Amino acid sequence: MKSVADIFTIVAVCAGSFFFLAGTVGLLRFPDSLTRLHALTKADNLGLGLVVLGLLPQANGFLGGLKLVAVWLLVQLAGATVAQVIAEALRRRGPPP
C-alpha cells in the first residue's frame, strides 16, 4: 500500500510542477499584462493544488493534512484577489494597446 501512496505522490507532484512551468512560460511569453495574469493564476490553483494533493499521503496526521489543504485554499483566495485587483488597476489605465 505504501508504494501506491508513493506513486500517487510522484504523479501529482510532477503534474503540479508542470503547471508551475506552464505559469512561468506564460509569464514570459504572453504579450500583455492581462494575459500574463491568466497564466499566473494557473500556477496558484493547479500547481500548488496538485503539489498539496500529492503531499497529502505523506502528511503528518489529520491536522497536518488539514493545514496543507488550508494553505492551498488561502493561496487560491490570495491569488484570485490579487489577479482581480491587478486587472482592475490595469483596466483603469485604459485598454491595452
Add this chain to the structure above:
Amino acid sequence: MTEFLLGAAGFILLTVTVGLVRILAGPGNIDRTAAAQLLGTGGIAALLLVAGATGARGAEDVALGLALLAAFASVAFVNSVEQRPSDNAERADP
C-alpha cells in the same frame, strides 16, 4: 521519496526564479508584482515539499503564515499605485 520531493522543490523554485529574473527587468511594476506573486506561490510549494522531505517540525505553520499574507504586499502595492494615478503615467505598461 525524499530525493524526489527535494528535486521537485528545486525544480519549482528554479522555474519561478526564471520567471522572476525575466520580469524584474520590466516592463512595469505591475508585472513585477505579478512575478513576485508567482514566486510567492512557488516558494510556498517548495517549502511544503522541503518540509515533507526533511520533516522540519512546524513548517506547515510557516506555510500557513505565508499563505495568509500571500496577497498582502501585492494588494498594498496596487493600492498605493492607485492613489495617484497621474504620478504613474510614465510607469504605465506598454
Add this chain to the structure above:
Amino acid sequence: MTIIEALDIGLAFLVLGVAGWTIAAHEAFTAVIGYVVYGLLLALVWVRLFALDVALTEAAIGSGVTGVLLISAAVRLRASEAEMMHERLGIAPRLVAAALCLVAAAALAAVVLDMPDPGATLAPQARQPLAELGLGNAITAVLIAYRAFDTMLEKVVLVLAVIGVWSLSTDANWGGLAGPTRLERTEGPLAFLAQLLPPLGIIVALHIVWVGANEPGGAFQGGALLSAMALIVLMARLREAPAIGRRWLRVALISGPVVFLAIGLLGFALAGGFLAYPLGFAKPVIVFIEVFMTLSVAATLPMLVIGPPDRRPS
C-alpha cells in the same frame, strides 16, 4: 553533491541575487518588491536551517508588515525621490563606499571561516531545565524565562516606538485618526478578502501563540499575524483605525509590558527574585504573559505602519 546540497546552494545564490537586485533598483517601489521577495526566500532559508521560529517571524514581518510599511514610505517619498533621481554621486565617494563595503564583507567572511567547528553552543544548557518550566520549545524558554528581562524591554521599546510616531502629529490632530479613511463601498475583491481572511487569520494566529510553548511559534509571531489582519481591513477601507486618544487602544498597547513587569515584581514575593517564576506554576504564568504580549504586538504594529494621526476624529 546531493540534491539537498544543490538546493541549498541554489537558494543561497537566489537570496544573494535578489538582495543585489533590490539594492541596485532605481525606484523605491521596485526595490520594495525585491525586498518582499527577499523576505519570502529568507523564510525558506530559515526553514532549511531548522529555525522555524525565525522563519515564522520572517514570514509575518518580512514579507507582510514591513512590505506594507515600506510601500507607504515609498508613496510619501515619491515627490522627493523624483528630485533625488537627478543627483549623481561623484566617482571618489563611490569608490570609498565600495572599498568600505569590501573591507566589511571580508572581515565578516574571515570571522565566519575562523569559527570553530562545531561551534560553541549553550543548547544543552537551554534544554536541560525545560521540563521544570513545563515547556517543550527551548526558544520560548530563552525568550520568556532565561532572558525575560530582555524580552520585556523589547516590548517597552515597541511602546516607545509608537509614542515616537505619534509625537510627529500636529497639535491640532493630537488624539485623532491615522491611516486611510473609511469608504462606504464594501464590495469588490479586496473587500471580500478583507472580510474572509481575518477570521481565518485570527484562528491561525491563536494556534501559533498557543503551540509556542512546545512547538515553533509564540507571542510575537502570532501578534504579527494579527496585526497583518488588522492592516488588511484598513487597506480595504472597511474600517478606520481607532483614534489614538481611545482608552482601549492605549490599554492594549501597554498591556504586554505592564503585565510582564507586574509578574516580574510579583516574583520578589513568590519566587525570591525579579522575573522569577514560582516552581510548578511556570507554564501558566508564561502563557498568561504571552497572551498580553500578543495583544500588545497586535495593537502596536498597525499603529506603527499607518503613522501619525493626520485628522481630527469625526
